[in-house]
Amino acid sequence: MDDLLIGILMKTRSIAFVGSLFALAALTAQPVSAETSMESVVRSGKLNAVVIGDELPFASKSDAGFKGLAINVVAAVKNELQAFAGKPIRLNALQVNSVQDAKDALLSGKADIACGVAYSWERAMLVDYTIPFALGGVRVLAPTGNDGTPASLAGKTVGVIKDTVAAQTLATAAPQANYVSYDSPAAALAAMRSGSVDILGGDSLWLKANKARVAANADIVPIVPYGRSGVGCIIPENNSTMLNYSNIAIGKILQGYVNDVAPVQTMVNRWIGPGSAVNLNQDLIKAYYATVLSTAAQLSLR
The missing domain is CATH 3.40.190.10 (Periplasmic binding protein-like II)
Structure with missing residues (x-):
């Protein structure tokens, strides 16, 4: 009888121990990795881009949609992602009122990228910045x-x-x-x-x-x-592929401007160059873009 009681007690303790192990495993199990922005863009064929405000030179809304330097930069990023994905990527603009709203949209997963954002050390703790396309x-x-x-x-x-x-x-x-x-x-x-x-x-x-x-x-x-402060794009953290292709897109714009590629210079000048409301000197823009490229590497345009 004593042996039977001891056996039952040991079996009960074993069950309890195994149950504890399952409970511990449930508490310590790592969650399944969430889909990255890049994976979402490739899967859905859609790039959700935040448009901050409605004011030039970075973004402004018209009957035909949004326009501005930041919009042109986002379009260039979309083209790079499209080439990577090997399929059409549609640009979906999400308008918000402030940089804080843009950051929240990125952190919540509602958006993949926002351009025309001034660099902030505090903000860089939460999102990743591309190389800048303006100063x-x-x-x-x-x-x-x-x-x-x-x-x-x-x-x-x-x-x-x-x-x-x-x-x-x-x-x-x-x-x-x-x-x-x-x-x-x-x-x-x-x-x-x-x-x-x-x-x-x-x-x-x-x-x-x-x-x-x-x-x-x-x-x-x-x-x-x-x-x-430099002005660039921000994307959710830990999206290295998205960041790399965004940097390539911006780098091509900068290199094209430095190399006197007419369509690129026309695009940039429309918003911040000679003849625009900002009216920056073209040589000044070239010098800044060359400086940004020198911190990484010059690009060979094809």
Whole structure:
């Protein structure tokens, strides 16, 4: 009888032990790897691209769809992915109001890429950046006579776009100014146009592209920006294939511009080059693009 009880007890303990092992395995089992953005694009034949705001030079909406430098860059990325996949890839634009919304769309899996985003060290902890295709600088659009220095901004009300590199940079560099944050680029420009604020802080390219329609007589100051940052595309982390092909697409644009490839120069100049609202010197753009390429490698265009 004692032997029988001992046997039953040992069997019960064995069952309990095995059950514990199964429970432990369930707790420690690794989840099945989620589909990467690249895999999703190839499978679905669709590239979900975030369009931030509705303001040039990076993106603007018209009856025919979206246009702007960032849109052209996304189209170039799509073409590279299409060649890789060996099948047509459709570009699907998802419009959001802010960089924060764009980041959220990427992190949630709703979007695969967003272009026209200024580099931020904090943001780079959550998403991956491509090489840049433009260089931004933090400045302000201010009435003539205000030189944009911290002393001239002290006590003044300055409009900024919420959660942007420009807003953070200005708050640190000119802390005595009074800042009003707007949820989107469109809202910030509307405030400037209506006179709700008479000083607007932001990226130099964005300010130049929109100056004529919101404050034609204002100046973009100071002469030396408060800070500079590259402007590129962001994609979800750990998508090396997507990142590589995105960099190749941007690299071809940069190399084409440096090599005087007419269609490429025409495309870039339309948004930021000679004759555009931004009106950057072509040699200046070439020099910057050559510098970016020198940090990686020049491309042989075919």
